[in-house]
Amino acid sequence: MEFFYVLMPISGVSVFWPGLIILGLGVGVIGGFFGMGGAWMITPGLNILGFPMAFAIGTDIAHMAGKSLVSTMRHGKFGNVDYRLGVIMIIGTVAGFEVGAQMIMWLERLGKVDLYVRWMYVILLFLIAWMVFTDVRKRISKEKEAKEAGKEIDKLATGIEWHKTIHKLPIPPMMHFKAAGFTCSIWIPIFLSFLTGWLAGILGIGGGLIRMPMLIYFVGCPTHIAVGTDLFEVMISGLYGAGTYTYKGRTELVAAMIMLVGASVGAQMGTVATKYIKGYGIRIAFGIAVVGCMISIIMKLIPSYVAGTKALMDMMSTVLILGLVSLLSLYIAFRMVQGARREVAEKKRRS
Amino acid sequence: MFKGWKKLIGLVVFGILALPGIAIAAGEKAAPLVIVADTRRFTGWEAWFTDLYNESHLYFTLLTVVTIPIVGIILGVLADIVMSRIGIDLKHRDLAEH
Numbered sequence: 001m002e003f004f005y006v007l008m009p010i011s012g013v014s015v016f017w018p019g020l021i022i023l024g025l026g027v028g029v030i031g032g033f034f035g036m037g038g039a040w041m042i043t044p045g046l047n048i049l050g051f052p053m054a055f056a057i058g059t060d061i062a063h064m065a066g067k068s069l070v071s072t073m074r075h076g077k078f079g080n081v082d083y084r085l086g087v088i089m090i091i092g093t094v095a096g097f098e099v100g101a102q103m104i105m106w107l108e109r110l111g112k113v114d115l116y117v118r119w120m121y122v123i124l125l126f127l128i129a130w131m132v133f134t135d136v137r138k139r140i141s142k143e144k145e146a147k148e149a150g151k152e153i154d155k156l157a158t159g160i161e162w163h164k165t166i167h168k169l170p171i172p173p174m175m176h177f178k179a180a181g182f183t184c185s186i187w188i189p190i191f192l193s194f195l196t197g198w199l200a201g202i203l204g205i206g207g208g209l210i211r212m213p214m215l216i217y218f219v220g221c222p223t224h225i226a227v228g229t230d231l232f233e234v235m236i237s238g239l240y241g242a243g244t245y246t247y248k249g250r251t252e253l254v255a256a257m258i259m260l261v262g263a264s265v266g267a268q269m270g271t272v273a274t275k276y277i278k279g280y281g282i283r284i285a286f287g288i289a290v291v292g293c294m295i296s297i298i299m300k301l302i303p304s305y306v307a308g309t310k311a312l313m314d315m316m317s318t319v320l321i322l323g324l325v326s327l328l329s330l331y332i333a334f335r336m337v338q339g340a341r342r343e344v345a346e347k348k349r350r351s
Numbered sequence: 352m353f354k355g356w357k358k359l360i361g362l363v364v365f366g367i368l369a370l371p372g373i374a375i376a377a378g379e380k381a382a383p384l385v386i387v388a389d390t391r392r393f394t395g396w397e398a399w400f401t402d403l404y405n406e407s408h409l410y411f412t413l414l415t416v417v418t419i420p421i422v423g424i425i426l427g428v429l430a431d432i433v434m435s436r437i438g439i440d441l442k443h444r445d446l447a448e449h
Contacts, residue, residue, distance in 0.1 A: 009401045010388045054386065062415055066423030073427055078444040224444065242419060246412040249386050249404070253415050257422060264426035268434065275444045344438040 008252050011052045017258050019049045024063060024259035028266025029329040032071040033273050034286050035227030036208025037064040037234045040293055041325050044318040055252040058245030062256035064206075065238030067263035071231045074271040080228030082179035082221070085189055090233060092193030093200075093207070100201020118301055121203050125294035128213050132287035135159035135217070139280060156222070163220025180221045180229070192218050206241075208234055209293065212286060223279030266329070273332045276339025285328060292324040 005014040023045040027038045042060045047053065075081050107113045138159030146153040163182075171185040196214050200207030208230055215226035245251050274282065299317040303310040388401040404411045434441055 007392065009393060009397050010386070010404055012389050012392065062419055066419040066426075069420055069423040070427035070430070073424075074431075074441065077442050080444070239416060239420065243412055243416050246415040247408050249408050249411075251415055253400075253411075253418070256415075256419065260419070260422055261426060264423055265430050268427065268430040272434065272439060272441070340434075340437060340439050343440065347438055 006254065006258070008052075008055075009254055010249075010252050011055055013050065013052055015049055015051055015255060019045075020255055020258040021262035023049070024067070024262030025266040026262075026325045026329040028067050028263035029270040029273075029332050030266075030289070030325065031064075031067060031208075031234075031263070032074070032231070032267035032270025033227070033277075033282065033332045034208070034270075034289065035071075035075075035212055035230035035234070037061075037068065037206040037238060038208070039064070039206050040209070040296075041321055044321045045325070048318060048322070051252075051255065055250055055255070058242070058248070058251035059253075059256045059259070061206075061238055061245055062242040062251050062253065063259040063263055065235060065242045066256075066260045067267045068231050068235035068238050070264045071267040071271050072228065072235045074268060075224075075228030075231055075274075078224070078228070078271075078275065079179060080224045080274070081232050082177050082225055082229045083232065084175070085177045085180055085219070085221070086229045086232040088175075088186065088189050089193035089211075089229075090236060092190040092195075093197035093211075093233060093237070096194035096197025096199075097201040097207075098197075099194075100198040100203075102201075103198075104202050104204070115301070115304055117203060118297055121205075122294055122297050122301070124199065124203075124210065125290050125297070128210065129287055129290045129294065131160065131213060131217055132283055132290065136280060136284055136287070160217055162217055166218060167220060180219075180225045182220050184220070189219055206234065206237065209290065216283070223282050224274055227274060227282065269333055269336050270329075273336035273339070276342075277332075277335055281335075285331070289324065289328060292320060296321050 004016055004018055006017045007014050023042065027041050027045075030036075030041065031038045037060075039057070039060050043053075043056050046056045046060070051059070072081060076083075104113065104117070136159060139157065140159075142157055142159065143153045166188055167182055167184040169185050169188065171187050173186050174183055175186045176183040192214050193211070196207055196211045199210055211230050211233065212226055215221040215230060216223060219226075221229065242251065242256075246253075277285075296317040299313045299320070302313050388404050390398055390401045390405065393401055403414065431441060
């Protein structure tokens with residue numbers, strides 16, 4: 001059994017390395033598919049493996065940077081990354097994050113804000129989930145209407161169309177985003193990325209979970225482009241985050257490397273799966289992940305109101321998140337294998 | 352236009368480098384706790400590794416920031432090779448939906 005444990009050089013604890021690979025694989029699949037880092041999914045997994053929490057965030061971010069690089073490379077080849085949009089959004093995200101982080105530090109000096117921040121996160125996730133499922137419902141009813149009229153719905157049709165109104169704002173300079181396929185004022189992505197950066201700074205999260213819906217519903221990116229462009233941002237921010245956390249001495253590089261072995265394979269699988277799943281399929285799965293994240297945070301809030309429930313709620317929230325990671329990654333992997341088999345069979349038939 | 356882009360990218364890089372307090376992907380701020388790795392338990396590369404961590408967080412950071420992308424690329428390319436051999440087209444996506 002000793003073979004399955006590796007001694008971490010910095011923290012000095014032995015960790016079950018196949019567990020790190022499996023965790024990396026699962027979160028890699030989901031990250032490559034949705035376009036996010038997925039820190040909220042990794043921490044409970046590391047906790048179960050007995051990984052020292054002092055190193056959890058840094059190690060997670062370090063592996064995330066490598067994983068996002070793999071996904072971005074692949075998404076880039078599929079034409080899913082709008083680099084121009086990505087670079088512009090980094091400006092807004094960095095500035096917004098700094099303002100948000102400073103603001104939360106100021107609020108912390110005034111008093112205890114943890115509880116309010118968590119509730120704010122819950123409300124935000126609820127709004128995102130509402131937006132995703134409203135969009136899906138509207139799109140389905142549009143499809144039904146088109147069918148009844150004997151027509152076929154436009155492939156680019158969406159349920160929620162807020163981005164069309166936003167694109168009409170005539171604030172110069174206007175810019176065309178080729179991969180995303182729209183022209184709008186440059187201030188729109190800057191402002192929106194500032195807003196999501198600010199929220200991420202306040203909430204103390206990476207921000208992939210809020211940037212993805214923002215790219216889809218407000219900036220107007222097709223789902224696949226939103227996933228690829230978001231990963232481009234996660235890659236740059238992840239590398240920066242890895243640098244700062246390692247400088248603070250909080251990264252267990254060996255663990256990050258082991259996780260990266262699983263994550264880079266998973267990230268490829270998740271990314272290739274987007275080839276076979278329609279944009280709305282990705283949106284629905286994303287909505288489910290958001291609901292799962294929201295429930296897990298509510299579980300962590302319950303002990304603040306009901307005494308003696310902390311241990312139970314912590315366990316339930318861990319089970320929920322890891323269950324969600326397993327189910328989603330298995331579903332995505334299954335759809336990827338299914339699509340790949342179909343593609344290979346098609347190729348053989350043609351040749 | 353190209354010159355403009357170079358300036359923009361330069362600005363972004365400057366922004367990132369000039370604001371060391373920002374960790375975009377970061378969670379909570381790390382507590383001011385000094386962690387020292389126990390070098391006595393290791394030999395060979397592991398001993399060198401723990402020594403590097405104890406002696407200079409800066410060099411350890413440089414090692415991390417360089418190693419992670421390199422390993423990511425190597426593993427990504429390997430996964431690419433495997434998938435290409437299976438027969439998956441890794442350069443085109445036919446689905447064009449919103």
